[in-house]
Amino acid sequence: MSDSAHLEPPAKKRNIDPIAPTNHPWNLPAKVDLVHRCDRPEDSVLLIPREANLRIGAEAKRVVARVSQAVVAVASIDVHGHQLWRASGFIVEFDECSMTGTIFSSATVAQKIHMFPDIEKIKVYLFDGASYEATIKACDNHWNLLVLSVSFDRSVKTMNMVEISENRTAADVHLGGFMQQPHPACESLCSGDTIIGLGRLSEEPFGLQANCGVYSYERWSNLPRFCHEMQKATFINTYAAVGGPAINKNGQVIGMLFHDLDCTPFVPSNVILKWWEHFKKTGTYCRPTMRVFGANLHNVRSASWLKLPTSLYKGSDGFLVELTSRSVQLAGLQQKDLIVECNGEPVATSLQLFEILAENIGKMVEVTFVKAEDNSRRSVYLPVEEIPEGDFYSWPISQYDVY
Template sequence: MTSVQDPDLDWILQIEECKHVGGSRIKVQGPSKVVALKVSPSVVCLLSHTGKDKLFACSGTIVECGGKESDGTFVGIILTSASLLRCPSGAASLAPDIKVDVLLPDGKLLQGEVFAYDFHYNLSVIKIRSDTPFPTPSLRNLDESIPVTLQPALNSTSPRHSDSFKIRPGDKVKALGRHYHSHSLVIASGSFTIGLCEFDCQELMMSTCKMGSQIHIGGPLINCAGEVIGINFYHERYTPFLPINIAYRCLEHLKIQRSVNRPWLGMELTNFYAVNLADMEKIVQKFPHISEGVVVEKVVKGSPAEVAGILPCDVIVSCGGHSVRCSSEFFGITWDKTRESVPVVVMRASCGNRQMLTIDVEDTSEHRYNRWPIPSTYLDMFWRSAEK
């Protein structure tokens, strides 16, 4: 991993103007451009066609490159959005007669091979070949846990998950994309934030990066060290992103078995530190030792969570025999336990009791697949601007 000497200083140094897609002017900080350039050689643009009709354009990241094949070529693995492949009707199915063009940073055009995809997590894997190796970026798992410590810890232990990037609300991030017409790198600046994401996907996190174009969709979200920490999607007010923890796990499953686990529990969760003050006070009054965990916000009627006896405001502190500090940890545990029964430990503030329950982790049926809306007017605007 390449570290930054002083992350705080790195993000506030000199500002200069640069040209942005469409001729508008944006502010890009000098050191931030250096960080973006660490990733830019692996950021590509993808265009899909069905027959003679243009279907979708987005960005992607070359996350892997294998050794030289028997034919002397190198194979690159691109991770991007499955919106690239989705049927024009919006159904969770592959568009007919689909072709994918891949534009490299130097403007070179390659034919992409649709290797695998998943419409629930909105991810697709595209293969490309070249006579030379493809550059790949550093990937870093996210750890968004923040202990709410009311008193000093009695014991000092080494931090867990040292291979993860510890992220906090307000930490600076960049959403990157590549424009298919000019081949230029496009950057949207913002910070990691907590709040209500309007998408179905429970695993999504949020940044305040505001996209000026759909071209950021499928592109990487990077931290201040130039490491890829997520895959971007589109919302007009913010940028939802799938943490690389989940995205790369999907990639590994797609490469091996062309499908992924899609755990469904039927509840909405938030991190303990993100609940409102009134609810947090009720919890710590009953359980003053709690500093981390995930809080249940909503339980779907008839869901595995309801059948297990989980209630809104329960704090899940353990799952499958592992302590739970944050939602990404919980999702990771349940991912591995899809179609299995898992013990969970919850702290119930309403009665002040510790509950030991068992929940069946169901596989998500197709009618419950996550929705990934992109306004059609926005797509039309993009194609018009790209054709100028």
């Protein structure tokens, strides 16, 4: 038998979807100097984990195999016919009558930047290399979400998205005896649960990337311009996986991947599904704000940058106010106040607060909070506004364009 008989067939004839091997941590440096001033020398550098990604075992491989063909590569094509920006995506809807599929990806792939060629079209690549031109149905630079519509010439697989409930266990050291009750309509996600990130390359052999880690309730970023609804997985993915799905151990999509140097942040499905539902109903994007920036109390307690007395709010959880607009301060809501209810519904996390605000854009909501100075419980009414373009979130897209 000749050597050519052992070669892998061309990508467009491949009927399996193997996980492409990747070397971690690719070409990332061992540490990165931080430019902002730090009080402690150990905070002046960011260490890049050498063993951040867990081994993908047999059970994880079976989960990946069930859903991998719904993971696609996405690329914008410039006027010269070259790939300009590349990302991943996942198919969430497919109509067998019209053979039309709906794909979620990152809006980064459709970005128009001065001094770069114009984008002529966006293409989607399946696991076997078959490519299709896509139509943009929605593109939101605040949430960095892109929705594409594709007319396929075959039936394609889809992925199931589920909302998550940020649950914690008695082993979580920052709870102070408080246990949050799980949201009955959401998939439970606890610190230490397995998360797998999937992505696909947009060139031969259109390989699948799969990175495994665990869910961490630790705060991803304390910068106001970064998405404070973002969740954190401990593995490190590549730039090409941005826009791909974060899945749980059952293969359900729990969010969309982004990129950072020492972990992988992801936007939860809760935000994506509310956003998409709102857009389909109204034709507008869902960008609610009360002009309040903060974090989950259990996240802040684990952050070294904010000195919060452990006795404050002991046995409680909620959304801790860190920055507010002048009008919100005048209404009575101040820094270190703890939001515990909104419109009579309990609030323990930023996701719960977002879901309530998303249903009340253009309306007034009653915000109930606990004052930091005396632990008294008070309420104010605040307007839910649309976030203006100048206040859109910034996004963790690394400058390392590596596979």
